[in-house]
Each structure stands twice: as structure tokens, then as C-alpha cells.
Amino acid sequence: MNHSASTYRGASLMLTDLPGGVWSWTHDATDGHGTACSLSRAHADIDAHLARHTAHSRKVTTCPA
Numbered sequence: 001m002n003h004s005a006s007t008y009r010g011a012s013l014m015l016t017d018l019p020g021g022v023w024s025w026t027h028d029a030t031d032g033h034g035t036a037c038s039l040s041r042a043h044a045d046i047d048a049h050l051a052r053h054t055a056h057s058r059k060v061t062t063c064p065a
Helices: 039-058
Strands: 005-008 011-015 023-027 032-036
Touching: 005 039, 011 039, 023 039, 032 039
Parallel strands: none
Antiparallel strands: 005 011, 011 023, 023 032
């Protein structure tokens, strides 16, 4: 199989050898990873991961007085 590789929003994507054309993705900067049944689903999963990561990064913790 010819492995297709691409990048989306800083995440590396690669088509695996698994039956059905499963896409694997990793986002090293945020320690994220996953698999998806289509490239469009992988993009949606990456978008959701980055949204969660951004929301978590914006949380402000207050120090006790």
C-alpha cells in the first residue's frame, strides 16, 4: 500500500495498513494522538483535540491568599 502522509494544523497524519483505510494522527506539541476512519473524521478529531487543549490552557488557577 502507498502510505499517504499529510499535515493538518500541526498534526501529522498517515494512512495505515489496517483494513478500511484507517488514518492515524499525532500532534507532538500537545501530546495528542488518535485514529479515524476517514481523513475528514481525522480533521474533525484534531479540531476537537486542539479546542480542548486551548480551553484547558486558558484556565486560570488562583493562588490562595
